[in-house]
Amino acid sequence: MVKKAVPFIALAALLVFPLVVKSDYYQHLMILVLMWVVIGSAWNLIAGYTGQVSFGDAAFFGTGAYTAGLLVTKLGWSAWWGLFFGGITAVLIAMPFGWICFRLRGAYFALATLALNEIMRHIATIWEKLTYGMLGILIVQTFASKLPYYYISLALAVISLITVRLVMRSKYGYYFLSIREDQDAAESMGINTHHYKMISLVIAAALTGVAGALYMNYMGFIDPHVVFSLHDISIMAILVGIVGGVGTQYGPAVGAFIMVAVQELFRTGGYGLISKLAKASGSETIISLSEFITKAHVMGFGILVVVAILFLPNGVVGDWNKITRLVLQKKIKGG
Amino acid sequence: MDLFLQALVSGLLRGGLYALVGIGMTLIMGVMKIINLAHGQLMMVSMYITFVCFTSLGIDPYVSLLICMPVLFLIGVIIQKYLLNPLIRVETILPENQVLMTVGIGMVLTETMRFIFTSDYKSVKTSYSNATFFLGNISFSVPLVIDLGFVTLLTWVLFWFLNKTDTGKSIRATAQDKDAAILMGVNSEKITYITFGIGSALVAAAGALLIPIYYLFPDIGGEFTRRAFVICILGGLGSTVGAIFGGITLGLAEAFGATYVAMEFEDVIGLVIFILVLLFLPGGFRRLIKI
Structure with missing residues (x-):
């Protein structure tokens, strides 16, 4: 009973948090935490539940961020469209990648995601006509206050947690778990593992892409080394998952909080x-x-x-x- | 034609060094079945050791092989014994914990070096760093040619060790079938850290050999970790002969890419090869040569 109430109490606390704590600094940290909840849940879906460990979440994150940034600089749209299109472009990257690389298993797949991460960073660096290379993209933030960002991040975090929960409670969730536990057995039971791994990856990539777009909106500046960073994004995503709890519903949320706090503590x-x-x-x-x-x-x-x-x-x-x-x-x- | 031959020569010479980096990684991969993502960082540590030996003690980089190989061997043994082996006993959902651990180790190594030496670029300028000789119109870099000699020697010693000594045979047995090796009385735990030590020592040699013609800064490790895993995939994970071919292929590809495509694509080429191999030749050269 108590355990069931914990998420709702946490949500209520998060809703009133910025009204109580007025400090910009702590609001900023909480926005980061909520962003990491999104990325962590996405990683947890593909790695924790489906068992396909990704070392390259930054590829999707950066794609989302660049989509949002380029919508502003190239098309003159609002960067908020990125929340929608960022997810879509991340999926567009994820689909061919997954189609090719899901024939690989375990460590091979992890290496392939790592390579995807590096490839995306090099593309963003070299293709200067599109991405402005190392100059990065600078946009004007919409809001001066942190409050709107906070509630948008909170909404996204809640949406991603609910998405993962719904997926894992559906038929797909059981397929994902069966792939993680024993891929060959799953295959022999008639589960199209390639297909379901793709679904898992696509959901994860979409969520990560949205988080990237949020980052672009909130920070107002990106460059290839920030958003395609192996250590700061990909490894951090894994850490959020592992510290919180691999394959648990609220693990990434707890992990995000701990990791951002610890990172800041050290910094x-x-x-x-x-x-x-x-x-x-x-x-x-x-x-x-x-x-x-x-x-x-x-x-x-x-x-x-x-x-x-x-x-x-x-x-x-x-x-x-x-x-x-x-x-x-x-x-x-x-x- | 000269341009082509020049690219060929510099690719081959560089490929020899890459092979050394790759062999270390593939040995570790073969025995422990993990990808050591701290491999380049270990190389970076060895490069800093060589750098210190040269600048403060005046020891020639080639002589300092005798220092940095044992030191890195020790570091490798410690890493495997106290950080990676305990993970085998821990029960987790994900089998990739060890790989992640190597990432953490890599971070600690990089930051330790950044802390001691700052992020500045360093280099070791020996009297022969820029020396070249010519055969026809093709220039050969003297240090790279010497390096190739060392690489050949070290590879030969390694193969002798793996094929003729008891420990070497145990290593190969563990790589082939760990359980069977244990049943035959091989102390597989000891084998794991000896292997990690040898892998580290080999990459240390590559670092020391490279430093006279290269530059050095703490983040250089990531670059070589990436090259190492591309080589491993190219050669087939766990195959030492494959790693030699893989290293030379990568060296050639980089040299030709830099000559005929563009300098800035040098890094991308390795990754493109990586994806192509995964697509068309999963299992790498190992599948072709059956070694």
Whole structure:
């Protein structure tokens, strides 16, 4: 009973969040979290549920973002059309890719997605007439306030969670799971695995493309290295999935929150806390140590990847029982 | 014609080095069945070791092979023993956890090097870095020719090791059928980290050999990781002979692409080959030569 209510309570909290917390900074972080919920859910559908691990979500994300940006610069439309067309172009990229590459399995498929990621980035860099290459695309944001962006992101996040939920509760969901568990068995039961993998990929690509278009609208600037980034987008998407919980409904939502928070924690050096504390202590070595930590934020992020995979392979949601057991045991021992 | 021959020569010379990068990766792939996406980053570490040896100790890059190969061997063993092997025992839904782990390791390596050496471009300028000799109208870069010698030597040693020694035979047995190898009394866990160590040492050699004619910065690793997996796919995952052919093919393709298409397409060509091989020759050269 309580468990069922948690998503609704979370949603209610998210609805009032920007009305309570007026700080632009925290609203910005929450918008990012919600964007990652969309991408994470999409990744979770294709990788977590269907078992086809994608290392190239940035290809779809960047396609969506570039679609939104090019609609403005080339056609003079509003970038918000990108939310619709971004998803479509991402699907247009995903369809031939999936058709070719779904004959590959496991690690081969993961490599193919990685290659797609790289190819898209090179195209965006080299095809300067269309994409302006490394100059990137700059558009004027529609709203000065963060509130509209926040609610649009929230709506998209909710839509993507509902989409994944509906898909997984339908016949398709069971087909996806059967492909993940044993592709040959699924095939021998008469499931057209290629077909259903394509459906899963198309849904995932559409959602990721929409998230990309949202990014373009919100940030107002993109270039190939930002939106086709392997580390910042593709790997981050996997991390959101893994830290949250692979193959769980709300895992990506939890993962998105944790990952954005952690990334920001590393980037700002504990929200500036570390450097403040260091200055307060007055010791030279501690100050230089705090600078070291702040400078090494990407390294910290990498270490986090390593630690998360080692100790939380099924994510916070997937390993929830394990975590609670550990905490409870400590309490019992302590008490 | 001269242009063609020139592209051919520089492609072949470069391909030799790529082969060395690819062999390391394909060995790891063959035994552990994982794609080591930190491969280029390991090479980058070795390049920095060579750089430090050259600038502060004055050791010639070729001599520093003796330093960076053992160091990287050790790093490889540590990575496999303490970071990758524990993952085998963990139960997860996705089998790709180990691959993801190598990505994390790659990130840590890159950032560690960026932290120590900053993002600036570095290079090792030896007296022979720009030396060339001519045969007819075709120029041969002296360091690349020396490199090819080293590559041949190292490959020969590796094949001798794999074919003649007990450890080498155990490695091949584990790659063929892990369970059967364990039943025959092979300590497969030890084999995994020896293999990772050898793979790392080989790519370390490639890094040290490349540094006199190349530049160096922390993000260079990704470029070579990408090349390495293209080579592996080309040669057939797990096939060492295939990796040699794969490396040379990639070297040639890049050289011809840069000569006849355009410089900026050099990076794209590898990826195009990758997709073409997946489409028309899944399994790579291995399927053709049956090794």
